[in-house]
Amino acid sequence: xxxxxxxxxxxxxxxxxxxxxxxxxxxxxxxxxxxxxxxxxxxxxxxxxxxxxxxxxxxxxxxxxxxxxxxxxxxxxxxxxxxxxxxxxxxxxxxxxxxxxxxxxxxxxxxxxxxxxxxxxxxxxxxxxxxxxxxxxxxxxxxxxxxxxxxxxxxxxxxxxxxxxxxxxxxxxxxxxxxxxxxxxxxxxxxxxxxxxxxxxxxxxxxxxxxxxxxxxxxxxxxxxxxxxxxxxxxxxxxxxxxxxxxxxxxxxxxxxxxxxxxxxxxxxxxxxxxxxxxxxxxxxxxxxxxxxxxxxxxxxxxxxxxxxxxxxxxxxxxxxxxxxxxxxxxxxxxxxxx
Numbered sequence: 001x002x003x004x005x006x007x008x009x010x011x012x013x014x015x016x017x018x019x020x021x022x023x024x025x026x027x028x029x030x031x032x033x034x035x036x037x038x039x040x041x042x043x044x045x046x047x048x049x050x051x052x053x054x055x056x057x058x059x060x061x062x063x064x065x066x067x068x069x070x071x072x073x074x075x076x077x078x079x080x081x082x083x084x085x086x087x088x089x090x091x092x093x094x095x096x097x098x099x100x101x102x103x104x105x106x107x108x109x110x111x112x113x114x115x116x117x118x119x120x121x122x123x124x125x126x127x128x129x130x131x132x133x134x135x136x137x138x139x140x141x142x143x144x145x146x147x148x149x150x151x152x153x154x155x156x157x158x159x160x161x162x163x164x165x166x167x168x169x170x171x172x173x174x175x176x177x178x179x180x181x182x183x184x185x186x187x188x189x190x191x192x193x194x195x196x197x198x199x200x201x202x203x204x205x206x207x208x209x210x211x212x213x214x215x216x217x218x219x220x221x222x223x224x225x226x227x228x229x230x231x232x233x234x235x236x237x238x239x240x241x242x243x244x245x246x247x248x249x250x251x252x253x254x255x256x257x258x259x260x261x262x263x264x265x266x267x268x269x270x271x272x273x274x275x276x277x278x279x280x281x282x283x284x285x286x287x288x289x290x291x292x293x294x295x296x297x298x299x300x301x302x303x304x305x306x307x308x309x310x311x312x313x314x315x316x317x318x319x320x321x322x323x324x325x326x327x328x329x330x331x332x333x334x335x336x337x338x339x
Contacts, residue, residue, distance in 0.1 A: 004120040014098045028089040031135045041215035058177040062095045066324045090131035093178035103182030129196035137205020164224045246279035247311045256280035
């Protein structure tokens, strides 16, 4: 393992680096052969864009909205090719490792641990434990997660349903690429230690193998992803608030009038077309979108920023630029005014 200093610079490098291979240590055997890594499969298999976008969406969450939109297609492609870090032979999801290092730095600061866990080498016992449990999860995924729940042997359709249920955690709101769990700590007799949680690496190994199978059997899983995303879009649409709908229509260059407001609002499960019309008229004013709220407080300004950011996430890509620019102005104002 390379002797890398653990600090905020490393944390930021893990977040934004487009070359995660710099952390690899060639003397340790890989648990996942290169031909079965997510990066290789995404680059060399015919993975449908719907599945690919669902996977990449998890990576995008580590970037601010305006950061991601500024990346060129080549830069985004580089990020996709570097979504995992190889440590002690095991693969670590980039965001998962970022969360872990972040919790370590926070804990060190809280407990004033200036002389402990300063380098990657200091984390070797944790990384070795993680690698062992990751290997177990990756190699036993089918036997532990799939086969016990299969009624019919060698039935790919049935297995695909079980695997898809696993990556959604039997929920309808989110696809899981990683569990994004921080490190756990214990303190005995004044000695602080990182706990080696076997379930951490085990579950990451399960998830890694599940997505590898999905990439290999893309055509088999495609209908499941399409149905899931369509259901999710309906859920998002039904849960939008009127001010979000009004901003969405404005940025999409659509018009809300008194004539069409009632027919438009019922599409989102609301009844008051008049409220939609009033909000749309309000947000059609540049000052109301980009200006400081009246009787401004830090909370009011941050709520305004969060509102526009929530709308950016549901806008088509070709409608995002104006919203990103405007939320950027609000963030500059917040920084200048110390909000």
